[in-house]
C-alpha cells in the first residue's frame with residue numbers, strides 16, 4: 096500500500112466519533128514515563144492522541160505528528176477536553192523534521208513497512224537532545240503466530256533486535272518482547288509487543 100492509500104485507510108478508520116483504540120495512554124507508556132520530568136516531546140504517528148494528551152497533562156510540550164487529519168482532529172478534541180495544548184502536525188512520519196532537538200520521542204504502534212522502519216528510527220534518534228529518550232512500543236512480529244490482535248502482516252511489525260540495530264549511538268536501556276493483556280468478550284488475551292527504550296548520552 097502506498098502512502099496516500101495508507102493515509103486514506105487511517106482517515107476512514109478514524110471517521111467514527113468513538114476512539115478506535117482508547118483515550119487512555121498505552122500501559123507501557125504510563126508505566127515507564129510517569130516518573131520522567133516533563134520537557135519537549137514528539138509523538139510520531141500520534142493517532143487519536145491518547146499518549147500525546149497524557150503527556151501534555153503531565154506538563155510536557157507535545158508535538159503530535161500524524162498523516163491522518165481525522166486522527167489529529169480527534170487528538171485536538173481530546174486535548175481540549177482535558178484543557179491542555181498539543182501542537183498538531185499533519186505530516187508523513189518518514190519525512191518530518193522538528194525545528195529543535197527534543198527530550199522525548201515516542202513511537203507507539205506506528206505501523207509502517209519494515210523497509211522504512213530503520214530509516215524512521217534513525218531519524219527519530221537524531222532528534223534527541225542530550226539525555227533525551229526514545230520510547231518505542233509496537234506490535235512484535237511474533238504476535239502474528241503467538242499473540243492476540245494486531246496487524247496480520249509481518250511487514251508492519253517490529254522486533255527488539257531490528258529496532259536496536261537502527262538506533263545508532265543511543266544507549267539502550269530496555270529492548271525486549273513484552274506481554275500486554277487485552278480484555279476481550281471471551282476473556283483476557285495476551286498480545287506481544289516490542290518495547291525499546293533508549294537515550295542519548297548526556298544530561299538534560
Ligand SMILES: C[S@@+](CC[C@H](N)C(=O)[O-])C[C@H]1O[C@@H](n2cnc3c(N)ncnc32)[C@H](O)[C@@H]1O
Nearest residue numbers: 105140141142161162163166187188203204206
Ligand atoms: C496503530 S495507530 C497508533 C496511534 C497512536 N500512536 C497510539 O498508540 O494510539 C498508527 C498511526 O500511525 C499513523 N501513521 C501510519 N503511517 C504513517 C506515516 N507514514 N506518517 C504519519 N503517520 C502515520 C496512522 O495514521 C495512525 O494514526
